[in-house]
Amino acid sequence: MEDQQPDPGDLTAEPDATPKTPVGKARRSARQPQAAEEDASGESSGDPSGDPEAGDVTEEDEVTLVPHRPAGRRLLIAGAVASVLFVGASAFAGAMVQPYLAQRALVDTKLDIARTAAEAITTLWSYTPEDMATLGDRASRYLSGDFAGEYRRYIDAIVEPNKQAQVTNTTQVMGAAVESVAPPGIPTEATAIVYTNSVATSPVTKNIPSLRYLSYRLTMQREGGDWLITRMSTVTTFDLTPQL
Structure with missing residues (x-):
């Protein structure tokens, strides 16, 4: 070796x-x-x-222990300020949302009033010789109070003459607007303006159309979830019937 x-x-x-x-x-x-x-x-x-x-x-890992330190005064103050700012921001957001929701509810109410007014006027002043007798019943769902009785008496008075003359009347709503609502919180009363074109024909007048431009002011009241007409007056009337 x-x-x-x-x-x-x-x-x-x-x-x-x-x-x-x-x-x-x-x-x-x-x-x-x-x-x-x-x-x-x-x-x-x-x-x-x-x-x-x-x-x-053999490998050994060294572990270093760091002593716990309580939060300092500045850190505690910063946390308190952050909490106050969060609560303040939440309150501000709530204050901003509340008027928006109230305004949105008012807009929805006005749309409901205008839509009901337009449907009511179309029904009240549209009829044919065949359905003239049932007009009072069809219109009653939009009416309330004394006006409901006044309208039915008027229709009952013209049913027979209009049937004999074979009168057909068609009313088209051209526009509707809410004039006022009250009270501001939960409205129960309102007024609306409705603009219409009305055309009437009859064999008695050789079916020459009678053209009229009419606008109405409606006083409406809320009963349950429905807006009903308690009063109606004519604001403007223009007769555009051709003169032969």
């Missing part, structure tokens, strides 16, 4: 020592540090052959 140099991985060898190590064992010792480095678990890796010269590799 020839002399061998000290193994670079053997930290226990004396500087001036020249141990004689077999060639095969020196090669196994050189591979042991590399095997220890490849062991990711940090546990000791020994020679499977039971070689006593195989070393153990």
Whole structure:
């Protein structure tokens, strides 16, 4: 056996020592540090052959504990200010939403009033010789109070003459507007203006159309969920019937 140099991985060898190590064992010792480095678990890796010269590799992680510090005065003040600002912003948002909801409800109410007024006028002043007798019943769903009785008496008076003359009257609503609503919170009374074109024909007049432009002011009252007409007056009347 020839002399061998000290193994670079053997930290226990004396500087001036020249141990004689077999060639095969020196090669196994050189591979042991590399095997220890490849062991990711940090546990000791020994020679499977039971070689006593195989070393153990152990890795330890240091844990640094930081003492708890209570929140400083500035941090507490900042948190309190943030809370106050959040509450203030919520209150401001609520104050802004409330008028919007009230305005939206008022707009919806006005649309309901205008739509009901237009439907009512169309029904009250549109009839044919065939359905003239049932006009009072059809119109009653839009009327209330004394005006309901006045309208029925008027229709009953003209039913027979109009049937004999074969009068057909058609009313077309050209526009409707809400003039007022009261009270502001939950309206129960309103006035509306309705603009119409009315055309009447009869064989008695050789079916020459009678053209009239009429506008009405309606006084309306809310009963339950319905707006009913309690009074009606004519605002403007223009007779455009051709004169032959």
